[in-house]
Each structure stands twice: as C-alpha cells, then as structure tokens.
C-alpha cells in the first residue's frame with residue numbers, strides 16, 4: 001500500500017509545472033493524471049514517476065491497464 005501522505009505530494013511530472021497534475025490512484029496499481037492522461041505504474045508499492053513511463057500508457061484506457069503493472 002501507498003501511504004496517504006505520499007500520495008498527497010505526488011503530482012504528474014509533466015503537468016506539475018503548470019500547477020496541475022493531480023493524480024488519481026487506480027486499482028491499487030496505477031496513478032492517473034487527470035490533466036494529461038498519462039498513467040504511472042506503481043510497482044511493489046513504489047510509484048514510477050517518469051514522464052516517458054507515463055507517456056507509454058497514455059493512450060491506454062484505464063480499464064485496459066494491466067494489474068499488476070508489468071515489470072518493464
């Protein structure tokens with residue numbers, strides 16, 4: 001599990017500069033950016049907050065995201 005305090009400080013790295021980037025925790029395995037649609041995997045409880053990683057899943061519908069996220 002991710003601690004609530006940690007989630008509160010996490011923002012999408014692609015959007016945070018514009019004051020946005022609020023993330024939605026999805027199915028215990030993904031963080032979805034409401035502003036740009038990038039999706040960041042949470043692997044072993046550790047959010048992978050890399051823009052290129054979020055970009056990789058951007059076009060994938062939330063319900064189609066693999067749970068748990070793939071290792072690579």
Ligand SMILES: [Zn+2]
Nearest residue numbers: 012015033036
């Ligand atoms: Zn974003």
